[in-house]
Amino acid sequence: MIRRQILVCSVAALLLAGCSDHDLPYYQSHLDEAKAKQEECEASMKSAFMSQDEDKLKSVVEDKECIAADKANREYRYAQAELAAKKRQEEAAKKEAEAQRQYDEEYAKAKESLSAASTEEFFKSGEDCTPKMWGKPSAACKAYNELEEGKLNTALSALITQFPKDKLKAQSEDRCSGINFDKTACDLLRKAVTKQQKDQVAFYLENRESLRTDFNDCVNRIKSLNKDQKYNDANEFARSYQCSMAQRAAQELKVFGFNKTI
Structure with missing residues (x-):
């Protein structure tokens, strides 16, 4: 019964929010006070609940300043979480871009080296380049895979002639x-x-x-x-x-x- 009354009172209180001296816009620009007010309201609500004082509990739940302070704090936490998530995404994208740059650099060096390698050196270097079930191959294996067909055809023709x-x-x-x-x-x-x-x-x-x-x-x-x-x-x-x-x-x-x- 008490929970139902609290829910009804909460909805009504939300509809009336903004009429207090310290309304939502005020607490949005005074977050320290919003935090202090929310802590005060939570302490009052806990006290009323423990003492089973329904009138006092209803009063706290319907308090416009408590509602405004709570909403201001929740909006702030949500905004901070969004900023943190955006920062993590930017850092992840930066790391990925750097990793790709290094991969491309290693690939270019490997391709140049393998292109100049002897037949024996080339095919020995590919012994560890087995196909993967997932993920991309190493930069060296990517270079090896791209050169393999041409190198193989040349090597086989040379052996058949020799x-x-x-x-x-x-x-x-x-x-x-x-x-x-x-x-x-x-x-x-x-x-x-x-x-x-x-x-x-x-x-x-x-x-x-x-x-x-x-x-x-x-x-x-x-x-x-x-x-x-x-x-x-x-x-x-x-x-x-x-x-x-x-x-x-x-x-x-x-x-x-x-x-x-x-």
Whole structure:
């Protein structure tokens, strides 16, 4: 019952606010007095509540100066909170801008350095640049990712030229296991082997006469070696770069095995 009366009185008091000598505009410009008045009103309200003096409690709740002082203080606290929030936002934006400036600077330096790096140095630097589930990559990894495709294509083409045909696969096997193992070199060589074989099959399919010549050469030489009972040599030749690529291309044309020429 007391709470309901307090609520009704509070609404009525708010409607009447501003008629006192010390009204809202006064307390808005005299915040020290507003604070003191609010403390005084709160103490009076507490005293009335503890003594269960409903008349006194109603009087404090309806007091226009108490209402004005309370509102002035609340408005001030809200304004101060807004200012503090704005300041935090400005500081956060400033920190973010500085962080981005440093990131861009590091990225530019990394890109310049990686552009001039050797193939081995470049790809070793990217071993830690694994894709992230969230967030942006480091400045160095961003530079690496942007340069990787061009560097990779150049490196693979160079390896295919340096180690033609069977030599590329042999080099890959040498660097991918044993005493000469090197992870970076192995990865590049395996990719080079894949590209070399894919490109050779594509060449055969676009140049059917070259495929016919190489495939039939494999058929005839394998038959000749088998006829001379040189079975190991025949099997080894069938696994050679020329024959394995010709056979793979021929399979795309529904030709299987070296049983007959095409």
